[in-house]
Amino acid sequence: MIKVEHLTKKYAAVAAVDGISFEIAEREIVGFLGPNGAGKSTTLKVLTGYHAASGGRVTIGGKDVFAEPESVKKMIGYLPENVPLYPEMRVREYLHYRAGLKGVGRKRREAAVDGAMGRCRIDGVADRIIGQLSKGYRQRVGLADALVADPPILILDEPTIGLDPGQIREVRELIRELGKERTVLLSSHILPEVEAVCSRVLIINRGRIAGSGRPDELRAAAGQNETIIDLEIRDGGEDGHRVFEAVDGITAVDIEQGDGPVRRIRLRGEGGRDVREAVFDAAVAGGLKILSMGQRSHSLEDVFVDIVTREETPDEPAPPPAEAAAQEAP
Amino acid sequence: MNYFWQLRREFTAFFYSPVAYVVIGISAILNAATFFLILRFLSGAGPTAGAPMEMLFSTALFWLIVMTLTPLITMRTFAEEKHAGTLETLVTAPISDTRIVLAKYTAALAFYAIMWAPTLLYPVLLTRWTPVDPGPVLSGYTGTLAMGAMLVSIGVLCSALTRNQIVAAIITFAAMMGMFLAGLFSYVDGVSQAAVFQYVNLSSHMESFARGIVDTRPLVYYASVAAMALFLTVQVIGARRWRR
Numbered sequence: 103m104i105k106v107e108h109l110t111k112k113y114a115a116v117a118a119v120d121g122i123s124f125e126i127a128e129r130e131i132v133g134f135l136g137p138n139g140a141g142k143s144t145t146l147k148v149l150t151g152y153h154a155a156s157g158g159r160v161t162i163g164g165k166d167v168f169a170e171p172e173s174v175k176k177m178i179g180y181l182p183e184n185v186p187l188y189p190e191m192r193v194r195e196y197l198h199y200r201a202g203l204k205g206v207g208r209k210r211r212e213a214a215v216d217g218a219m220g221r222c223r224i225d226g227v228a229d230r231i232i233g234q235l236s237k238g239y240r241q242r243v244g245l246a247d248a249l250v251a252d253p254p255i256l257i258l259d260e261p262t263i264g265l266d267p268g269q270i271r272e273v274r275e276l277i278r279e280l281g282k283e284r285t286v287l288l289s290s291h292i293l294p295e296v297e298a299v300c301s302r303v304l305i306i307n308r309g310r311i312a313g314s315g316r317p318d319e320l321r322a323a324a325g326q327n328e329t330i331i332d333l334e335i336r337d338g339g340e341d342g343h344r345v346f347e348a349v350d351g352i353t354a355v356d357i358e359q360g361d362g363p364v365r366r367i368r369l370r371g372e373g374g375r376d377v378r379e380a381v382f383d384a385a386v387a388g389g390l391k392i393l394s395m396g397q398r399s400h401s402l403e404d405v406f407v408d409i410v411t412r413e414e415t416p417d418e419p420a421p422p423p424a425e426a427a428a429q430e431a432p
Numbered sequence: 433m434n435y436f437w438q439l440r441r442e443f444t445a446f447f448y449s450p451v452a453y454v455v456i457g458i459s460a461i462l463n464a465a466t467f468f469l470i471l472r473f474l475s476g477a478g479p480t481a482g483a484p485m486e487m488l489f490s491t492a493l494f495w496l497i498v499m500t501l502t503p504l505i506t507m508r509t510f511a512e513e514k515h516a517g518t519l520e521t522l523v524t525a526p527i528s529d530t531r532i533v534l535a536k537y538t539a540a541l542a543f544y545a546i547m548w549a550p551t552l553l554y555p556v557l558l559t560r561w562t563p564v565d566p567g568p569v570l571s572g573y574t575g576t577l578a579m580g581a582m583l584v585s586i587g588v589l590c591s592a593l594t595r596n597q598i599v600a601a602i603i604t605f606a607a608m609m610g611m612f613l614a615g616l617f618s619y620v621d622g623v624s625q626a627a628v629f630q631y632v633n634l635s636s637h638m639e640s641f642a643r644g645i646v647d648t649r650p651l652v653y654y655a656s657v658a659a660m661a662l663f664l665t666v667q668v669i670g671a672r673r674w675r676r
Contacts, residue, residue: 150524151673153673172528175526176526180521182524186518186521187516190449202437203525203527
């Protein structure tokens with residue numbers, strides 16, 4: 103349904119999106135995940151025809167976005183970042199206007215507007231002025247706008263940003279339901295969101311696709327070769343780095359800086375080995391008192407952070423936070 | 433089809449803003465003041481002669497209305513959409529940039545026409561006391577509207593260039609003043625190309641229109657500038673889609 107080939111978008115000399123390629127099949131819900139500034143919104147703006155690509159090709163429903171913008175735009179319902187709306191209009195009036203602009207015929211318009219308002223649960227504010235609505239309601243008005251012409255493709259840029267937890271759950275439920283009969287591409291920098299809604303995840307970082315797959319695939323792939331141990335210790339003994347790096351099977355030690363004497367430490371070890379006892383013995387020998395210890399395999403969040411940090415420092419390992427902070431200090 | 437739909441939205445959008453009512457109110461007051469002063473002048477002692485409607489389109493107050501209120505009409509057309517970010521939802525809807533520009537332009541021009549509408553009452557009032565020659569009245573309005581078609585297009589272009597409505601209004605005013613003043617060079621002795629400046633002399637155009645002379649040369653000038661300005665506006669709005 104959506105096919106992106108070697109897409110590049112440059113602003114001045116800087117490439118916001120650098121040669122990415124992916125494909126999205128019909129009725130897939132795909133999450134576009136990445137840190138802020140990774141190129142998510144830029145990619146979505148090219149897909150919706152708002153910006154032109156500097157290079158590469160985007161086809162939607164078999165049509166080139168750049169060559170046939172009009173017919174491509176008809177297929178897409180787009181919710182831009184920050185949900186721009188006309189604050190002086192009333193909700194029903196706005197959706198009615200947008201439905202007409204998107205070519206919904208006069209006879210079907212009333213039903214289309216009512217349907218979209220019902221789905222997004224904004225019928226209660228139908229006659230309110232948009233500028234006086236809360237952020238959550240405005241977000242849902244934007245979503246209703248994306249839906250109103252019943253397009254086969256929905257492109258949603260950060261659809262749940264600014265919503266309260268209850269509303270977030272509602273919107274996720276709605277997106278899941280919409281995804282049964284449509285193709286949905288949504289962007290987010292929040293992991294649980296993507297994990298909760300999407301059938302597939304594209305991780306983008308620094309303008310490149312850094313990983314892609316089903317959430318469980320990504321987790322399984324990462325979990326096989328790494329174990330994580332979270333510790334809380336009381337300071338007072340030897341340096342934590344020296345103590346734990348000496349343990350056989352531990353590959354990385356991250357120590358969180360804190361004010362009090364209690365430190366949180368995250369150890370990364372090889373997958374498939376239980377090194378908890380060795381860690382305990384090493385701590386005792388080093389004079390560090392363990393307050394808590396937990397072992398787990400990778401969460402999707404770790405995968406995400408891993409992929410992103412690995413991309414940022416391709417050649418050298420990331421410095422432990424303690425050292426980094428010391429270097430930055432004047 | 434979606435041009436008319438968008439035109440309807442653009443036109444009603446004017447009336448959401450208090451600026452619309454201020455513009456209509458100020459123009460009504462200034463026009464009424466002009467009309468009153470003209471009538472006082474003509475009915476005063478001494479051998480004065482002239483047609484009131486003819487004079488209405490060539491006083492300094494007429495130019496004050498045109499030069500200060502036109503930028504207020506056009507300033508929000510694109511600048512506000514850019515500022516609020518709604519330009520993104522607008523241009524990603526299935527409507528071409530050209531239709532968006534034309535819809536906004538036509539709506540602004542219609543509002544400009546509405547600004548002058550209250551003055552239509554004056555010739556009607558005058559007929560109660562004196563015969564009014566309909567020819568010059570008609571040509572005076574034709575000229576006002578035709579010149580407006582050019583000035584509004586410049587305002588729309590300026591609005592597309594910035595996301596700040598105040599800036600849009602100021603550069604529109606500056607551009608219009610430049611065009612107005614360029615025409616005045618035709619009056620300056622020793623200017624070598626006085627004839628050229630005569631072609632772009634807005635105030636002498638309006639004087640002819642008000643006297644009942646519909647010259648096609650200014651009309652062609654207005655139409656060419658308007659076409660050029662609207663073409664450039666479409667390019668400015670479409671610039672985001674240039675491949676770079």
